[in-house]
Amino acid sequence: MAYSLKYIKIKTRCLQCGKEILYGRVDRKFCCEACKNSYHNRRRYPMREDMEGAVLRRIDLNHAILERLYKMDIHTIDLLTLSHLGFDPHFVTNFRRVGRHDIFAIFDLQYEMTPTRIKKLEMITKR
Ligand SMILES: [Zn+2]
Structure with a gap:
């Protein structure tokens, strides 16, 4: 695949809340700090x-x-x-x-x- 990523419009979604991430780095995984913390807390304490x-x-x-x-x-x-x-x-x-x-x-x-x-x-x- 020779296409450069920057020509493809990628909708990245927050791993925690599922909202579209509208700004930030392409590889951003979370929409905000709170979602990032929730996600990691949930993995740390699954119950x-x-x-x-x-x-x-x-x-x-x-x-x-x-x-x-x-x-x-x-x-x-x-x-x-x-x-x-x-x-x-x-x-x-x-x-x-x-x-x-x-x-x-x-x-x-x-x-x-x-x-x-x-x-x-x-x-x-x-x-
Ligand atoms: Zn989020």
Whole structure:
């Protein structure tokens, strides 16, 4: 093949996100630094993205359960019943201790947890 590469219009795509690389060297493999890092992290820790997905799904499920209870005007429920509904108290998005009270939150829903139940389930009001 005697054709010089510079006469052939080559669309190079980012190995991570698949977007066309519009500038830079011909042999560039990534559209940006973030994609380059993601790509190499994924190769280094192949399980990582699967785990992130699994954690997010658990959090989403927890939130859906609490939201259903909240909409039914239920603000106190024992942990055994909650676990039967599929709730896993390990997956939350926020925790703080106020005095002797353990306050948890999953996105916009917050509750206090005791050894046997959750109570004061409420929507966090936006300021
Ligand atoms: Zn990219």
